Amino acid sequence: MYQNGQRIVCIDDSFDPWVFDLYQSLPKKNSIYTVRTVKSGRSNPQFVVDVDANLSIGGAEFDILVLLEECVNGDDPHSSIKQELGFRAERFAPLQEDLEENEEVEFVGFGEEESSFPSSPGKD
Numbered sequence: 001m002y003q004n005g006q007r008i009v010c011i012d013d014s015f016d017p018w019v020f021d022l023y024q025s026l027p028k029k030n031s032i033y034t035v036r037t038v039k040s041g042r043s044n045p046q047f048v049v050d051v052d053a054n055l056s057i058g059g060a061e062f063d064i065l066v067l068l069e070e071c072v073n074g075d076d077p078h079s080s081i082k083q084e085l086g087f088r089a090e091r092f093a094p095l096q097e098d099l100e101e102n103e104e105v106e107f108v109g110f111g112e113e114e115s116s117f118p119s120s121p122g123k124d
Helices: none
Strands: 007-010 032-049 055-068 092-094 105-107 115-117
Touching: none
Parallel strands: none
Antiparallel strands: 007 032, 007 092, 032 055, 105 115
16 A cells, blocks of 8 residues: 555546536646555445435445645545545556666776766656
């Protein structure tokens, strides 16, 4: 599972139409994000409309959700507890970052002073 501060990439940005009404910020496929927190929550809600046309959730699935540094949303209006709307963890994959550290390489030329050249900048 993911850890706070871990960088992840969105692999699924297909959302049901109702999501666009509730969320202020949504992840985009192939974009990189930072995990703010991991929590339990619910997903795939089944909405119910009563005789007075009030919308409520009749049921939902248990899920592991992530909150992202780059996407901040309001609280779930259909929850009895204050809890920010999150995203299903399965919508993301760990970012495969190059784990080799850039090393400083020293070049010594014949009859010249020793010079240090920094390695090329990393990809971000």
